[in-house]
Amino acid sequence: xxxxxxxKWRRKQLGxxxxxxxxxxxxxxxxxxxxxxxxxxxxxxxxxxxxxxGVRPQWLESGEAPMTESITPDEREMLEAYRTMNxxxxxxxRLLLRSRRKERIIVIEQPPIPAANLVExxxxxx
Numbered sequence: 200x201x202x203x204x205x206x207k208w209r210r211k212q213l214g215x216x217x218x219x220x221x222x223x224x225x226x227x228x229x230x231x232x233x234x235x236x237x238x239x240x241x242x243x244x245x246x247x248x249x250x251x252x253g254v255r256p257q258w259l260e261s262g263e264a265p266m267t268e269s270i271t272p273d274e275r276e277m278l279e280a281y282r283t284m285n286x287x288x289x290x291x292x293r294l295l296l297r298s299r300r301k302e303r304i305i306v307i308e309q310p311p312i313p314a315a316n317l318v319e320x321x322x323x324x325x
Contacts, residue, residue, distance in 0.1 A: 223251035
């Protein structure tokens, strides 16, 4: 199994045409056709193809397992939803996720409240 086989197999598994894969990977349908028919044996667009196909670049290039990173069904659902968004929606979603991650880091970095202070605070409010 070589690059041509893996590229075509994964594209078909996802139900993509060569034109759709070309659009998703910012390349041409002609390059995909040449790769799949072994007229071209390698490409500098491997990362773009791997991302569009949802596989690891190492797997696409050499067959090195695993084919994909293991993700949960929830993560897969989020990824599929993200892929259906237009660029503006994707940008907004990424900003939201980054801000949430920063909020979690700030909360985690706050020093814990000593237990004695908690007991004292409870007495005052009671």
